[in-house]
Amino acid sequence: MDRDNKTLSTEALLEAALFLSHEPLSIEQLCLVCQVSAAEVKNGLGRLKHALEQEDRGLLLLERHEGYQLGTKPEAAAYLEKLFSEEYSEAPLSQAALETLSIIAFKQPITKIEIETIRGVKVDGVIENLLKRRLIKVAGRKEGIGRPLLYATTPEFLRYFGLKDLSDLKSNDEESVIGFSGNGETK
């Protein structure tokens, strides 16, 4: 599409495209819309993000694993719920599920026994539940006796927690933690 009437700024076009999309848009897709370079799109996204941070705006720019997306501000939730009730509202994850997920996220691929060693409790039920919710997946088998299943997190995991990637999760006081190994980077 030609941009003959170049009256709109890049961030305005970005806002329009993101408004229209039901899914996160990648930098490449946004380049296509705005007909500018990736660097300019990134700059535009930065300006849009900043503009949306103002108090008189109801949306916010989300940086997702798959790209960028507009969402409503958390502060608006209580008001929006009056009209837009969530049709499916999954129960929040249990403490056990969250702990197990944290371990898998950082130590993947990891076996059930290894998780149980860290947590000191059985995790069969938790693993079952996490698999069902597609937050983790079986990622092959470990070499060795019994060839136990290995578990890893899924893209759905990142989506569910609104993470761009696993490094978003890393604790700031990581250096104080001994016994933590591996950077937990996935793929």
Next chain:
Amino acid sequence: MAPTGKKENGSLLMPKAGDKDAYFIRLPVFEGPFELLYYLIKKEEINIWDISLAQITEEYLNYLRTMQKLSMDPAGNFLVMAANLLYLKSKMLLPKQPPQEVIQSEEDAFFFGSKEELVRHLLEYSYFKTIALKLKQREAEQKKIFLRSPDQPKVVIVHKQSSLYPYSFEVLVKTFQKLQQKGKAKREEKAFFTFTEETTLLDKINAVLKSIRKIAAKKFYMEKLLEREGKREMILTFFALLELTRRGKIYLNQKTLFGKIQISVPARRSGEHQSEA
């Protein structure tokens, strides 16, 4: 037994406010021994490396005793940990022995041969505790951010849809009529035989035979024959084919289940012999 007394805030037993009777006791429920240990250490607000094994063991056992008092059965792994703590404690009380007795039983993952090992493990555990907390916060946060629902139909760009506007109703009617005529012409040219309502099975047989003979060289499919025919015609054609097959005038061949049915004409000589037999 209840660790009241010297440390008020450190008590595991939390009597309900204003209630002298200990009937209402809230005992924090821990999922595993590490969670309990983690809780006990965190409560002390001290560096995990500085924990006093004696104190922590004492508190740990107190918790187990309280559980029993409330007729809750501590799970086996709690008891394993208790034994482990007592082992470590007793080891510290004994004069240092030459470090020959490292009983590292591989199969027991919950056994710690030294305090350092235990602390190391607790540190790792506590790290994941903080990550879990982070995840919990993010989860709550995400639940408050609403997105456009992904299962909605694709966005219709109104501008593109309006391209029908320049065409009036008349244009549409004319286009429709043109299409209809085109279809009619096609139907006429495509149909292999046309009939009046009075077509008999014999007429049909002859017509079918004629059209098959005409294109005998090519592969000929039954579907082709039935194409663009009315219901009556279709039935007649079908009967005609059955009759011709019975008489050995044509062969019907279907290679696969529900596949196309190929019609072929047997070689003249043999075909006639067969039909006479």
